[in-house]
Amino acid sequence: MLFDFSGTLFRIESAESWLRAALEETGTALPEEELARHARDLEEAGALPGGAPPVAVPPELAEAWSARDRTAESHRAAFTGLARHVPLPHPELYDALYARHRQPAAWRPYPDAAEVLGELRRRGIRIAVVSNIGWDLRPVFRAHGLDPLVDAYVLSYEHGTQKPDPRLFRAACDALSLAPHEALMVGDDRRADGGAATVGCRVHLVDHLPVDRRPDALRAVLELFPDRTTPP
Structure with missing residues (x-):
């Protein structure tokens, strides 16, 4: 088999749970309404590995996206690149999001x-x-x-x-x-x-x-x- x-x-956790964990890891507080909006935007961007695919892949990420699972570097570049198209309050959140999805708890x-x-x-x-x-x-x-x-x-x-x-x-x-x-x-x-x-x-x-x-x-x-x- x-x-x-x-x-x-x-199955990966929801985009909202994923973002909430990254916020906790970085000590970042967001109002619930803003957290939910960012989670929806990240999901639409396809930034959550194992989640929904992108609605559209930005042209500058097309190559990394097509080869995203061939190397560890391509995988990180593709998914953090998609996440960075969603404005988040602190830049360290993008790395925290990528790290979170690799944790067994996710x-x-x-x-x-x-x-x-x-x-x-x-x-x-x-x-x-x-x-x-x-x-x-x-x-x-x-x-x-x-x-x-x-x-x-x-x-x-x-x-x-x-x-x-x-x-x-x-x-x-x-x-x-x-x-x-x-x-x-x-x-x-x-x-x-x-x-x-x-x-x-x-x-x-x-x-x-x-x-x-x-x-x-x-x-x-x-x-x-x-x-x-x-x-x-």
Whole structure:
């Protein structure tokens, strides 16, 4: 099993929660109305990694945006660049926002993530996380107790390429000692995660919804891998 990270196993916090944490980190106080307005503007700008995409990418950020998950530097440049298009009261907030989204507390696993990963592990199915990302997400899995259920991480910035590049999916299959036709890719992005089909993997898509609106979508994958560990 190959799983995407953001929007599949985990969901980033809301833009308002994200901004509120950065304000607390920098000791900045804002009236609630102003905080809510800045959060809406940041969300519209697409500045929250794992959140909504930009309504429009500024021309000067087009190159960084298209390659945002290939390197750590591109990822930071793209998202802090988008954030800087929203005027905030203190310049240190932009770095604080980027730092916040990398903290485990900014992410919540979907309600059925632990159950599904645990059941797959019980059935002897190997698991890899294949993510377009510009930083190491392993601490997020460790903090939420899911790291013991993952056999391998294939992260775009560590490979210098991003989904739907077939090299990432091949690397994940190799890490699990599987042929691509033996693997199922579970993700939320038809283009990026659907790229696994080009190397022969099956693909199963879930909706990228808030955690409280998607309680059990991952359980469907258990039906695709019958339990052969229980005697008839």
